[in-house]
Amino acid sequence: MSDLTAEIRACRLCAERFAATHTAHAPRPVAWFSPSARLLITGQAPGLRVHQSGKPFDDPSGDRLRDWLGLSACEFYDKSRVAIVPMAFCFPGYDAKGSDLPPPRICGSTWHERVMQALENVRLTVLVGGYAHKYHLGVKTGVTQTVQAWRDHAPRIFTLPHPSWRNTAWLKKHPWFEADVLPELRAQIQRVIHD
Numbered sequence: 001m002s003d004l005t006a007e008i009r010a011c012r013l014c015a016e017r018f019a020a021t022h023t024a025h026a027p028r029p030v031a032w033f034s035p036s037a038r039l040l041i042t043g044q045a046p047g048l049r050v051h052q053s054g055k056p057f058d059d060p061s062g063d064r065l066r067d068w069l070g071l072s073a074c075e076f077y078d079k080s081r082v083a084i085v086p087m088a089f090c091f092p093g094y095d096a097k098g099s100d101l102p103p104p105r106i107c108g109s110t111w112h113e114r115v116m117q118a119l120e121n122v123r124l125t126v127l128v129g130g131y132a133h134k135y136h137l138g139v140k141t142g143v144t145q146t147v148q149a150w151r152d153h154a155p156r157i158f159t160l161p162h163p164s165w166r167n168t169a170w171l172k173k174h175p176w177f178e179a180d181v182l183p184e185l186r187a188q189i190q191r192v193i194h195d
């Protein structure tokens with residue numbers, strides 16, 4: 001496993017792609033997992049702040065996600081229990097309008113199968129955002145429809161929207177998410193983490 005994380009951290013496959021973005025940054029893969037992890041969180045890709053810190057979800061989105069999951073920062077960052085594997089390990093950069101670029105597909109095709117094989121103790125997977133929903137479930141539905149259908153995949157898989165501030169209006173519009181999905185998600189996480 002340490003060899004795999006070292007390989008990922010050394011990856012520079014997207015160097016040219018990132019150099020051509022508005023942010024013109026170099027790859028900095030953020031790989032955060034160990035084989036004993038029981039909970040897998042798979043999101044989109046690191047943002048600029050995570051790119052700078054090297055720690056996943058080290059930003060306001062992470063604060064909201066930890067609240068959704070019912071985990072303290074200490075529990076969330078315990079690699080022996082929680083694996084954090086985004087659709088791309090590096091910050092994809094911004095376009096000329098300052099919007100996030102999508103996670104490069106080459107990251108998934110290069111690394112994900114090996115990472116998933118290494119995570120053989122995972123008992124609960126949390127898919128955060130549309131990219132993760134589509135990749136891991138093969139669904140073609142939009143985020144709202146996929147999250148609404150959460151019972152189709154629970155209790156082994158939960159589908160969440162992205163915890164970005166951009167989704168605050170979405171949360172207000174869909175109160176069933178906090179009322180119905182989160183209590184069940186938190187209960188399942190406590191069961192898996194402490195069992």
Ligand code: SF4
Nearest residue numbers: 011013014027090107
């Ligand atoms: S995004 Fe993935 S494939 Fe691209 S450089 Fe980073 S680790 Fe490598």
